[in-house]
Amino acid sequence: MNRFTCLLLSLFITFSALAQEKLPKEIYLFSYFKGNGEDGLHLAYSTDGYAWKSLKGDSSFLRPVLSKDKLMRDPCIIRGVDGLFHLVWTVSWTEKGIGHVSSKDLIHWSEQQFIPVMGKEEGARNSWAPEITVDPKTKEYLIYWATTIPGRFNETASKADNGYNHRIYYVTTKDFKQFSDTRVLYDPGFNSIDATIVKDGKQFVMFLKDETREPPQKNLKIAFAGKLAGPYSAASAPITGNYWAEGPTTLKIGNQWIVYFDKYTQHKYGAITSTDLKNWTDISDKITLPAGIRHGSVFKVTAKEFAKLK
DSSP states (O other), X not given: OOHHHHHHHHHHHHHHHHHHOOOOSEEEEEEEEOTTSTTOBEEEEESSSSBXXXXXXXXXXXXXXXXXXXXXXEEEEEEOTTXXXXXXXXXXXXXXXXXXXXXXXXXXXXOOEEEOTTTTOTTOOOOEEEEEEEOTTTOOEEEEEEEOOTTSSGGGOOSGGGGOOOEEEEEEESSSSSBOOXXXXXXXXXXXXXXXXXXETTEEEEEEEEOOTTTTOOEEEEEEESSTTOOOOOOOSOOSOSSOOEEEEEEEETTEEEEEEEETTTTEEEEEEESSSSSOEEOGGGOBOOTTXXXXXXXXXXHHHHHHHO
C-alpha cells in the first residue's frame, strides 16, 4: 500500500468517524454582543455549559438598524410558543423603546421592530437590557427591562452613576403587535437592572443586579415569585463575590444551576453554580468563552437546528 493510498484510507476513516459522531439532542447557545454593540448579534455554543465556542468566526448574525445609535446590546433570545426564536435588545443608551425580531432558524430574520415600551413616560431616560419570559399558563410573553424616570423612587436617588435610579418594568403581549400598558415589575428598594427570570418547578426565579453605587453593591441577587408577573420576594443577599458583576443569564443542567455574568470592570466573564439557589460556588476558572463577550442570554436548540448554524 503506497503513501497516497494510506492517506486516502486515513481520511476516509476520519470522515466516517465524524459522520457517525452523535451530537447531544440539545445544544446550548449563548447570544451576546461585543464592543458597544455596533455590529449586532453574536452566537456561541456549548455541549456541557462550560466550554463555549463562537459560531460564524465570531462575526455578526444580525446587524442593527434601529434608532439613531443603531446598537444591539444585551441580546436576549427565547423560543416562543409559536415555535419561532424571538430576540429583544437594547437599541440605544437613551431610547424609550427596545428592538424585536423573530426567526425560524437564527439565520434569516424578520424586519426589525421598534417597541416604544416607555413611550408614554415623558421623562424616561432609557430602556436597558430587555428580556422575555413566557407565561406557561397564559402563553403570553412578559417583556421586561430597566428604566430610570426622574422623580420616581426618590428614596434611592443619587448623583452617582449619572443619576440613574432604575427599576424593572414590563409589558405583556401574545403577538408582538399589541402590548399591555407598561407597569413596574419589581421594586426591590434599590437601584436595579439586568433582570432575568426562569421557571423552576412551581416558582419563578429572578436574577438581577443591585446597581447601588453609594455605598457600592454592584452584585447579583435573587428574588422569587409564585407568578411570572409577581409579586416577587425581597431580594436575597449577594450571590456574587468581591467584584462588580452584571448581565446574569442562567442555565440548569440536571439539578445544577450555572449563572454566567459579566465581570465588566475586569473585562472578563464569570460563573457561579448551585444546586439549591442558596449556596453558591465560583467556577469562573472552569469556563471558557469567546474573547470580548458581553451581556447576553443562554438558550437551547436541537441538534438539527445547530447543524444549520454550524
